[in-house]
Amino acid sequence: MNASRHRRDETLETLRGRDGDAARRSPPPAPIGLPVARADGRAKVTGEARYVADLTLPGLCHARLLRSPYAHARVVSIDTTAAAAHPGVVAVVTAADLPDVHLVYGHAVADHPLIADGKVRYAGEPVAGVVAEDLATATEALALIEVTYEPLPHVVDAAAALAPEAPVLHAKAGEQRPHRGFEEDIARAHPNVCSRSVQAWGDIEEAFGRAAVVVEGTYRYPMAYAYAMEPYTAMASFEAGGLTVWTSAQHPYMVRDDLARCFGLPLSAVRVVVPYVGGGYGSKSYTKIEPLTAALALRARRPVRLALSVEEAILTTRGDAATVSVRTAFDAEGRILGRDARIVLNSGAYAENSPLVARKAANRLGGPYRIPALRVESLAVYTNTAPASSFRGFGAPQATFAGESQMDEAAARLGLDALELRRRNLLSPGEPPWAKARGFDADLAADLDLAARELGWGAAAPGHGQAICVSMSDAGSEPITTAIVRVHHDGSVTLMCGSTEIGQGSATVLAQIAAGEMGVDLARVHFLNSDTAAVSYDRSTGASRTTTLMGLAIQAAARDARAQLCGWAQETLAPDGPAVVEERGGVRIGDRVHDWGAVVRAWFGTASGEVVGRGYLRRSGATAEMPPFYELGCVGIDVSVDEETGVIRVDRMVTIGDVGCAINPRLAEAQDVGAAIMGLGMAMREELLYDEAGNLLNGNLFDYRVPRFSDVPEMRPLLAERRDGVGPYGAKGGGEGALNPVAAAIANAVERAAGIRLREAPFTPERVWRALRERDSR
Amino acid sequence: MPESRTIQLVDLACTVNGRNVALRIEPRETLADVLRERLGLTGTKVSCDAQVCGACTVLLDGQPVSSCTLLAVEASGRAVRTVEGLARDGSLTPLQEAFIEHAAFQCGFCTSGMLMAATALLEEQRHLSREDVVHALEGNVCRCTGYVPIVDAVLAAAEAGQ
Structure with a gap:
C-alpha cells in the first residue's frame, strides 16, 4: 500500500488548455492549483475542531427516541404517563402532542412524518421522544412508554x-x-x-x-x-421568536426550508448552523432529525440535543x-x-x-x-x-x-x-450524451490510455486479472449558489458562503480560490460557512458541485469586490489623475501601488470600513446548460482469486481524477483514494441484510464491516487536468468518480482471473466460492 | 443530575494530560463521558460506542484503550492522555505535523483516536514498516481517506523521530 503524491501526468501538460480562451490557458493565480495544507488541519489534529455533539447551551436537555419493533403496524395507542412522571423527564412527545406542527416533510415527495403518525412503516421508525435532564434518565424513561401496535402485513x-x-x-x-x-x-x-x-x-x-x-x-x-463516523446529531433552541438548529447537515439551506414549513416560520426566523461535520458522503444531505429535534425542544420549552447512535443512524438513512x-x-x-x-x-x-x-x-x-x-x-x-x-x-x-x-x-x-x-x-469531447444536454467536457479516451499505462494493461501476472472501467455522471445538481467576499480595511478577506465542510476540503479549496482571485495571501483569507443567518444561500453541498459552482460564485464575488475597489480608488485616490490600473492584490496609480486595504481606508477616510463583493450563480451564461458538468470515473484494478476460499485479493488500483483543473491537487487525489476504497467496501463486503420479518440483521458496526487498514491495496491516484470544465480555470467536480466503476472493475478483473462472472455485489467469499464451484461443474 | 435519583457516587482520582483530576462520578459513567461531559475535553470522539471503530481511543498508562466502553472508575490512580495533551505549549508533535503535511484526515472524526493509537505505537517502536503501522492501527476506522495518507503520516513521523 503506497501512493505517489500529487502525480500529474507530464504528457498531459501539453493537453492543458488545448481549447478554450487565453484566460484559461494562463496558469491560475497562486495559491490556486497548489497542494497547500488543509485550512482545518490544526483544529483537527488538536481536538479543537467542534462538531455538533461538542456544543452545549445553558439549560440543554437530552433526548432519546422510542422506535418501532414492527416493520409495518398501526399505532393503536401510546401511554406516556409513567414516562412523563419519571424524575428528571422534561417532556415526552408523540405525534399527538404536536397539533401545531406540520408533521410531514420531504423535498421531492412530502411523505415523511417527523415522528410516526398513527402508523409505522419500518422497524426502527421513531414513535415517541423523551426529553430529560440527562441522557441516562431519558433512556430509563423510554422503557416506561407503553405502545400498542396492530401489526400489518409488510x-x-x-x-x-x-x-x-x-x-x-x-x-x-x-x-x-x-x-x-x-x-x-x-x-x-x-x-x-x-x-x-x-x-x-x-x-x-x-x-x-x-x-x-x-x-x-x-x-x-x-x-x-455510508457510515459517516459522526452519527446524526442536532441541537435545537427556540429563542427570540425564532428557531436555531445546530446540525450535522450537508445542505443547511434545505434544512432551513423544511424547518420553516414544519413550524410555520418565515425563512428569516430559522437559523441552521453547521459546525464541523464528521463525514457525509451524501448521507447527511437534506433533512434528517432536525424537525424532530426542534419539535422536542418546542414541547420541552428548553434547548434539546438529539444525538443518534450509529445503530440509529443506520435506521435513519441508507443507500x-x-x-x-x-x-x-x-x-x-x-x-x-x-x-x-x-x-x-x-x-x-x-x-x-x-x-x-x-x-x-x-x-x-x-x-x-x-x-x-x-x-x-x-x-x-x-x-x-x-x-x-x-x-x-x-x-x-x-x-x-x-x-x-x-x-x-x-x-x-x-x-x-x-x-x-x-x-x-466513447463520447467525443463536446458531444452531448442526450438531446439538450451539455456537450461532453472530457477526453475519456486519453484517461483510458493513462490508466492502461499505469496499470500495465495486458501484462497481468499469472493468476491475476485486470480491468479498467469508466463512468459518467451528470453532476453538479442545480447551479443555484451565492457567495460574499468581504475585504476589510487591513486588506484581509472574509469569505462567506453556504458550502459545508464535510471533510472534502471545501474550506481550503474555496479559500484558495478567494485568495487567488483577490491576490491576497492565503493566510489572510478566513472562511465562514454554513450558518443560514450569517452567510448567503447555497443550494447544497453534494453532487461534487462545490469547487465548480461555489468556485464560480466566489470568482464572481471577488470580481465584484475588485470592480468596486477600482472605482473607489479612482474616485478617492485619483479623482483627476491617471486611470487606475488593477494589479494583483490592489491597484496601480501612476507608479504607486495601493493594496486593497489602502483603497478601503482611503474611501472611508479613516482606518475603517470594508467592501462587500457579491457573486450569484443560476441557470444562465456558462451554467445555463444542464448538467453543469460531467463527473468522470476511470478506475483500473488488478486482482487475484483464491480458488479454495473464494477470497478476492485486490492488489492494485489506479484512479484517474479527470477534474479539469485541480485547485488543490493533494486534496483532489485524496478524494479519489477515499472514494475508491469506499467503493471497494461495497463491492467486496458491505451489505445491509433484512430478515423476512423486516428486522435489520446487521445494523451495527460489528456485523456491518467497513474497510480497514489491511483491506487497502496499492493505490495509484493520477490527476488529468485539461482545463475542460465549466468551473474556475477549467475545474470540474470530483469525489464520486473513483467510487462508481469499482464494482464493475473488480467483477471484470475476476472474470479474467478466474473465469467467473459476478453479477451480484458484494462479492463475498461465499458468492465467489459458489461461482467457482459452478464453473468447475460446467 | 436529578436530585431524586439515589445513585451512590464514587470517587475518581487520576491524571488527565498530566494534571490531577478528582471527581465524584456515577459508577456507570464511561471514561469518554467523563472526558467529554465533565472535563470538557471534547477532542475525544464517540462513534460506534462499542469498541469497534477506535474513534474514542485514549491512552491509559501509555496503552491505547477505547474510552467509550471503559468505565471511568477503571482509570483511578492511572494516567490518561487525550488528543488535547499531545501538543505542548502550542507546538504540535511530529505526528500531528505529519498528519497535516500528508492530509491524513478529511472529516477529522477519527483523527483523535487515530493520533492516540499511533502515538502509542511510536512511543513503543522507533523503526516501523508499513506492515507495522497497518497492524497497529487495524482497530481504527477511517471512512474518508482510504487510509493511505495515514500510514504515510505515521511513517513520516517515525522518520522524524516522534
Missing part, C-alpha cells in the same frame, strides 16, 4: 413490493414538491412505486433487430450504509439497493446500437431523495458512450425498510456496475480488447 423486497397483492405503505401519494431536477409525475402505476423515471430516445426495437451481439443480464448492487436488468445491442464492429434497461431501487419506507437517485441512475446507465437508442425505466420502490437516500455516486455505482460489466461481456463475445471496445463507443 414487504421488505422491492420486487415483492411491486406484486399486485403487496401490502401498500402509503395509502395516498405524498405531496409532490416543486423540486427542480426531479420533474417526473408520481404516476402510481402501483401504489408502492415512489417514483418512476424514464430516459429514452431512438428506435430500440430497430437497434436490437440488427444487432450482431446482444448481452443481457441482471445485476444487483447492495443495500449499503438505495438496486436490481438492474439490462440488455445491450452491439454491431459486429463493437459499436453500441442500443441499450434497454429496467432499474428497480429498494428505497425503503419514505421517498427522501430516492426519486432523484432513480432519475440519476437512469441518466447514468448509458455511461460515457454514444448510444443511438436507449430505453431506461427506473423505479424507486417503497418497502418496509429503513429509508434510502443520497449516497456518494447517487445511482451511478448501481448503474455503472451493470453497464460496465456488459462492456466487458460484449468485448469477450466480440473478440475485442475491452479498452478498444470502449474507445469505439
Whole structure:
C-alpha cells in the first residue's frame, strides 16, 4: 500500500488548455492549483475542531427516541404517563402532542412524518421522544412508554413490493414538491412505486433487430450504509421568536426550508448552523432529525440535543439497493446500437431523495458512450425498510456496475480488447450524451490510455486479472449558489458562503480560490460557512458541485469586490489623475501601488470600513446548460482469486481524477483514494441484510464491516487536468468518480482471473466460492 | 443530575494530560463521558460506542484503550492522555505535523483516536514498516481517506523521530 503524491501526468501538460480562451490557458493565480495544507488541519489534529455533539447551551436537555419493533403496524395507542412522571423527564412527545406542527416533510415527495403518525412503516421508525435532564434518565424513561401496535402485513423486497397483492405503505401519494431536477409525475402505476423515471430516445426495437451481439443480464448492487463516523446529531433552541438548529447537515439551506414549513416560520426566523461535520458522503444531505429535534425542544420549552447512535443512524438513512436488468445491442464492429434497461431501487419506507437517485441512475446507465437508442425505466420502490437516500455516486455505482460489466461481456463475445471496445463507443469531447444536454467536457479516451499505462494493461501476472472501467455522471445538481467576499480595511478577506465542510476540503479549496482571485495571501483569507443567518444561500453541498459552482460564485464575488475597489480608488485616490490600473492584490496609480486595504481606508477616510463583493450563480451564461458538468470515473484494478476460499485479493488500483483543473491537487487525489476504497467496501463486503420479518440483521458496526487498514491495496491516484470544465480555470467536480466503476472493475478483473462472472455485489467469499464451484461443474 | 435519583457516587482520582483530576462520578459513567461531559475535553470522539471503530481511543498508562466502553472508575490512580495533551505549549508533535503535511484526515472524526493509537505505537517502536503501522492501527476506522495518507503520516513521523 503506497501512493505517489500529487502525480500529474507530464504528457498531459501539453493537453492543458488545448481549447478554450487565453484566460484559461494562463496558469491560475497562486495559491490556486497548489497542494497547500488543509485550512482545518490544526483544529483537527488538536481536538479543537467542534462538531455538533461538542456544543452545549445553558439549560440543554437530552433526548432519546422510542422506535418501532414492527416493520409495518398501526399505532393503536401510546401511554406516556409513567414516562412523563419519571424524575428528571422534561417532556415526552408523540405525534399527538404536536397539533401545531406540520408533521410531514420531504423535498421531492412530502411523505415523511417527523415522528410516526398513527402508523409505522419500518422497524426502527421513531414513535415517541423523551426529553430529560440527562441522557441516562431519558433512556430509563423510554422503557416506561407503553405502545400498542396492530401489526400489518409488510414487504421488505422491492420486487415483492411491486406484486399486485403487496401490502401498500402509503395509502395516498405524498405531496409532490416543486423540486427542480426531479420533474417526473408520481404516476402510481402501483401504489408502492415512489417514483418512476424514464430516459429514452431512438428506435430500440430497430437497434436490437440488427444487432450482431446482444448481452443481457441482471445485476444487483447492495443495500449499503455510508457510515459517516459522526452519527446524526442536532441541537435545537427556540429563542427570540425564532428557531436555531445546530446540525450535522450537508445542505443547511434545505434544512432551513423544511424547518420553516414544519413550524410555520418565515425563512428569516430559522437559523441552521453547521459546525464541523464528521463525514457525509451524501448521507447527511437534506433533512434528517432536525424537525424532530426542534419539535422536542418546542414541547420541552428548553434547548434539546438529539444525538443518534450509529445503530440509529443506520435506521435513519441508507443507500438505495438496486436490481438492474439490462440488455445491450452491439454491431459486429463493437459499436453500441442500443441499450434497454429496467432499474428497480429498494428505497425503503419514505421517498427522501430516492426519486432523484432513480432519475440519476437512469441518466447514468448509458455511461460515457454514444448510444443511438436507449430505453431506461427506473423505479424507486417503497418497502418496509429503513429509508434510502443520497449516497456518494447517487445511482451511478448501481448503474455503472451493470453497464460496465456488459462492456466487458460484449468485448469477450466480440473478440475485442475491452479498452478498444470502449474507445469505439466513447463520447467525443463536446458531444452531448442526450438531446439538450451539455456537450461532453472530457477526453475519456486519453484517461483510458493513462490508466492502461499505469496499470500495465495486458501484462497481468499469472493468476491475476485486470480491468479498467469508466463512468459518467451528470453532476453538479442545480447551479443555484451565492457567495460574499468581504475585504476589510487591513486588506484581509472574509469569505462567506453556504458550502459545508464535510471533510472534502471545501474550506481550503474555496479559500484558495478567494485568495487567488483577490491576490491576497492565503493566510489572510478566513472562511465562514454554513450558518443560514450569517452567510448567503447555497443550494447544497453534494453532487461534487462545490469547487465548480461555489468556485464560480466566489470568482464572481471577488470580481465584484475588485470592480468596486477600482472605482473607489479612482474616485478617492485619483479623482483627476491617471486611470487606475488593477494589479494583483490592489491597484496601480501612476507608479504607486495601493493594496486593497489602502483603497478601503482611503474611501472611508479613516482606518475603517470594508467592501462587500457579491457573486450569484443560476441557470444562465456558462451554467445555463444542464448538467453543469460531467463527473468522470476511470478506475483500473488488478486482482487475484483464491480458488479454495473464494477470497478476492485486490492488489492494485489506479484512479484517474479527470477534474479539469485541480485547485488543490493533494486534496483532489485524496478524494479519489477515499472514494475508491469506499467503493471497494461495497463491492467486496458491505451489505445491509433484512430478515423476512423486516428486522435489520446487521445494523451495527460489528456485523456491518467497513474497510480497514489491511483491506487497502496499492493505490495509484493520477490527476488529468485539461482545463475542460465549466468551473474556475477549467475545474470540474470530483469525489464520486473513483467510487462508481469499482464494482464493475473488480467483477471484470475476476472474470479474467478466474473465469467467473459476478453479477451480484458484494462479492463475498461465499458468492465467489459458489461461482467457482459452478464453473468447475460446467 | 436529578436530585431524586439515589445513585451512590464514587470517587475518581487520576491524571488527565498530566494534571490531577478528582471527581465524584456515577459508577456507570464511561471514561469518554467523563472526558467529554465533565472535563470538557471534547477532542475525544464517540462513534460506534462499542469498541469497534477506535474513534474514542485514549491512552491509559501509555496503552491505547477505547474510552467509550471503559468505565471511568477503571482509570483511578492511572494516567490518561487525550488528543488535547499531545501538543505542548502550542507546538504540535511530529505526528500531528505529519498528519497535516500528508492530509491524513478529511472529516477529522477519527483523527483523535487515530493520533492516540499511533502515538502509542511510536512511543513503543522507533523503526516501523508499513506492515507495522497497518497492524497497529487495524482497530481504527477511517471512512474518508482510504487510509493511505495515514500510514504515510505515521511513517513520516517515525522518520522524524516522534
